[in-house]
Amino acid sequence: MVGRQTVPRLGPIMKRCHFAIIPVLFVVIVFCASSSGGNAGFETIRAAAEGYLGSSRPLDIDAKALYESMISSMALLDVRNYDPSSFKKGPIIVDLRTPDPDMPNPYALGHIPGAVNIPLRNIADWKYLKDLPKDRKIVVYSGTGQIGGQAAAVLNLLGYDAVNLKWGMTAWTAQSDAAPGRYEISRDTVWMSGGSYRTVERLNSPQETYDSPDFEDGDGRDSFETILSAGRLYFSDLGKPFTISAPELYALLHNSENPYVAPLVLDVRDEAAYRLGHVDKCLHIPLRALFSRENLRRLPPDRQIVIYCETGHDSSQAAAVLNLLGYDAVSLRWGIAAWSLSLPGSDITPNRYDEKRDCMGYEVVTGFRSFIPCVG
Secondary structure, eight states: OOOOOOOOOOHHHHHHHHHHHHHHHHHHHHHHHHHTTTOHHHHHHHHHHHHHHTSOOOOEEOHHHHHHHHHTTOSSOOGGGOOGGGOSSSOEEEEOOOOBTTBSOHHHHOBOTTOEEOOGGGTTOHHHHTTSOSSSEEEEEOSSSTTHHHHHHHHHHTTOEEEEETTTHHHHOOOTTTSOOOOOHHHHOSBOTTTGGGTEEOOOOOOOOOOOOOOOSOOSSSHHHHHHHHHHHHHTOTTOOSEEOHHHHHHHHHSOSOTTTSOEEEEOSOHHHHHHOEETTOEEOOGGGTTSHHHHTTSOTTSOEEEEOSSSHHHHHHHHHHHHTTOOEEEETTTHHHHBSEETTEESOTTSOOHHHHOOOOOOBOSOOOSOOOOO
């Protein structure tokens, strides 16, 4: 804490110049409000997102790296005994999967050793967050990795050190009962090689600009509470999907005569990947630059935004933050890999899920652990 300092009395000076200061303060306040879309809460989240996603921090971790970080913290090299509450090293692991009619209890059927279950819809609930440490790495995972990035993004905005497990449980285990729904080209890709040129074009990005969305949640004074409140609002909307499939997107784009009724498609890959091939008439803003004030003004506040990257992981993080800001955003499941495999003579998605390469076949543990351990 900085100690007190002796300062000269400013009363007489202030009396002479307060009429000059008031207009200046008014201009500053108006400028700050206008630069954040008229709301300090919007600017608080935007600035946090720019600091996080605008940095070079890794957003994902692969299954092999996670396994090695778990083993390195243990005396006995048996990953089945991993328990983050017993060690001061090693990551905290959070299973985000939620029961559904097809899989009533995915966590109990099989989960990564040491993982605790916090369903994604509850990830912005303080009842669960209060026991997560901010001085330990947190690895979150979903079934396929497609929605884990949403939790990782919000946790990082809240000050946690979180990464998403790339490809989720389908990267950890080959057991189909514990990790169903892994990517399949024949089922999950709209266009195969030879037909993809019809849907992947090299066209200029739209250049329209817009005002920011109406943002009514929080005054921005407490950044943690502002972000947490926006997260609760987003994740508690049970009617809001996290992802959209490529066939669903294709139908939306081609079944509407009015282009402004169809969603805006946003490509967040880097420039080299974009130039290799992209969805027709999409807007291109690389993820690391997306949350600048200038680039956010390129997004319509009154139109659905479908975001895609190479594999669906980065776009998931972008979608979560845009929803916190008041946009209507959704991530394209499996990314460009679900839209098209290649252009003539080039592969636009060389890093699509490959079970032989990406699935490590590690062991899982069964049963249920309903509490978050004290990890000290």
